[in-house]
Amino acid sequence: MNIVIAGAGAMGSRFGIMLKQAGENVILVDGWQQHIDEINQNGLKANFNGQDVTEFISAYNQNDLSDVDFSADLVILFTKAMQLDNMLQSLDNMLGKDTIVLCLLNGIGHEDVIKKYVDYDNILLGNTMWTAGMEGPGKVTLFGNGSVDLQNLGEGKEDVAQKVADVLTNADLNARVSSDILTSIYRKACVNGTMNGLCTILDSNMADFGDTSVAKPIVQKIVSEFLAVARAENVFLDEEAVIEQINGCFNRETIGLHHPSMYQDLIINNRLTEIDYINGAIVRKGKEYGVPTPYCEFLTQLIHSKEEIVEAK
Known part of the structure; x- marks a missing residue:
């Protein structure tokens, strides 16, 4: 082929x-x-x-x-x-x-x-x-x-x-x-919507972020916003299962030492990120459906601020 x-x-x-x-x-x-x-x-x-x-x-x-x-x-x-x-x-x-x-x-x-x-x-x-x-x-x-x-x-x-x-x-x-690919896409978006932006802002790999005392509540808040928007589009995910999948990213024996793609783009290669198509997309859809998305909106703003500070191209 x-x-x-x-x-x-x-x-x-x-x-x-x-x-x-x-x-x-x-x-x-x-x-x-x-x-x-x-x-x-x-x-x-x-x-x-x-x-x-x-x-x-x-x-x-x-x-x-x-x-x-x-x-x-x-x-x-x-x-x-x-x-x-x-x-x-x-x-x-x-x-x-x-x-x-x-x-x-x-x-x-x-x-x-x-x-x-x-x-x-x-x-x-x-x-x-x-x-x-x-x-x-x-x-x-x-x-x-x-x-x-x-x-x-x-x-x-x-x-x-x-x-x-x-x-x-x-x-x-x-x-x-x-x-039911939309379910899979939203599930993956939950992983990207937590690991990418957070590790980029915190200059951290996934395992080190996962070891912090506030990792779990932050992840839960962001995931809840993704799933609320998904429900507005008749896509229903098990929140506990999604969070369990994200927690698997913290495992140092598997992928925990990995820096997500957004980190690689912005921190390593000084490139603009896809934040508007991940957390930013949830913000736009949330406004359309009347779903509050304060954590996603704040994270999107932080990433754009970081892009401006480092003059990403």
Whole structure:
């Protein structure tokens, strides 16, 4: 299968490496030229569960695709939410009437942008519980285990979703077709809505934050706001189960020493964050539904203040 990884950061690199190892025809598309050059010159390097791995995968700048001859069967979206529209514009010459687009972005509501570029029946929404870290241009750290949930938006297109799930599972990415992806997306959003913003503001990994005396009540307040908005959209989650999943992020023996993607973006790479598409989205939806979201609003404001202080780009 011809696969485009759109957004070759830490998570995109993980999927690119694992799909390439499984024999798929993969290219990477990104906007970070130094990262692209390093991959093309020396391969994409990874510490893969303690083992050094190098995969040679063609990488392209999203602004230089007009002469690239690649017809995509599948596009997996990992670009930042605020860059989604521009990325899809750049990929236009690679998208055909049968191209499937799988959106694995953090946040909520991305299908409204994607449907401008591909048929609604070819859109899959999903989320992934895999983790990855960016060490520098052309180098990532991949550790732990994970999974992917995905669902077709087009009615009666379960076969399309299953085809993609099979490709991912063949690459050991542990994918399954869901019949209720919004529940999975909101569950993942609860993890992102707590770990990303809080660890970024506190300059902390997840385990160190989890060890603080106030971690649990802060997490509970933020989760309660996410779930209240979800209920307004007829999505119902078990609060205790969601918090238990988040508590698993504090385990030092598994992923607790990990710094979430928002931390990597803002603190390490001085990049603008996706806060408006995570906690900020809950604030917007809360106003629409009349649901108070003071913790999410405050955290969103704090992240934007930090972006301004460090002059993030």
